[in-house]
Amino acid sequence: MGITERREREKENLRQEILDAAREIFVAEGYEALSMRKVAEKIEYSPTTIYLYFKDKTELLREVCEEAFTRLGDAVRDAKETGGSPLEVLRKGLYAYIDFGLSHPHHYEVAFVSPTDKVMKPNDYQYEGSAGQRAFEMLSVSVADCIAAGSIRSGDVATTAQTIWASIHGVTSLLIMHEDFPFVEQKALIESVVETTVKGLST
């Protein structure tokens, strides 16, 4: 079997190999399909070996997600750096957020749609927060900029940011989770949500 043939091959980057295998399965088939035994089979080790490198399935999955959500942070930051008015920056950030969700549906799902004990632990919000959380923080800053610039009605920043988050999370999660629903053309719906929200908050 693969077990003895495998022995000669790598044994240092095993942790990375586990991570790679897990990501591959997770991206292709999602959370439900990601099992420790499947990962083990893929890397040709016994299932329990994984526990020598990761505390449990949650930690493995969180690490897989952290990788991806770093890219969300990057995308939002990029939106900021391309310049433009605060409102333009905010708009770009929102589109980047939605785009991220649509191109990483399974990541988005476990992190934002049904996060119950899958990646986020209770009290995860209390401290520095996950990468996804940090991306939301950036949006908050962007919102504050818009208020300061007068392009968005003055009011509680947190309330405004969370209102925006609700809208874009809503469209993102609906598109991801209800694939069979007869949505109108995707791009048009996204634009409608973003523009409606921005207009609703404008001065």
Added chain:
Amino acid sequence: MGITERREREKENLRQEILDAAREIFVAEGYEALSMRKVAEKIEYSPTTIYLYFKDKTELLREVCEEAFTRLGDAVRDAKETGGSPLEVLRKGLYAYIDFGLSHPHHYEVAFVSPTDKVMKPNDYQYEGSAGQRAFEMLSVSVADCIAAGSIRSGDVATTAQTIWASIHGVTSLLIMHEDFPFVEQKALIESVVETTVKGLST
């Protein structure tokens, strides 16, 4: 003669007992905690007995959800009947939808948040649709009324309805699924989302 009828009545009784037990567990602990064996223990029958009354766990759960979502339909219909301008009716319908989600979090979750094969079957949208689907249809009608009355900007009804759905689903699902997140005061956030969306769509 009443014998066979009595049998049938008793059979219906057991079916209802299963449904009651399932609902009780589901409402209290949610989908993950709802297991066939737990239901069986509660009604004091063997687990396999349930399969004589329900095809599988999905069908059992769907029936539990159908019960509840009928009440959502009722709530939206009530909002309609209390009268007021089309926009007032729409507003009331949106608040009723969010209220329903918050008071039936587990139902809302399996039906709208992570519906993958749990209650909704693929192609469920194609036909008459589930009760939750019917509630959404009512909202669409309400939207059409607002457009006709000129209180909402003219445009594609479907796009507008789905935009609204995205927003209110967004706030509902965030509040349900991210209990630990430091949201602003719940009522204020809901109002902000609804009013922002309405204003964003107004003429």
Added chain:
DNA sequence: CGATGTAACTTAACAGTGTTAAGAATGGGG
């Protein structure tokens, strides 16, 4: 060189899950 300790890995098992196949019991109809 040989013993020893340890790190890496595996096997076996536990307590769950949904679900199916096959066997047991109960009681009415011929």
Added chain:
DNA sequence: CCCCATTCTTAACACTGTTAAGTTACATCG
């Protein structure tokens, strides 16, 4: 009275995450 259908149960399969204990390989030390 016996048969048979309906109803229910027992046993099992194929999974799941996870832990405890056992094995093996190897580096270090006396």
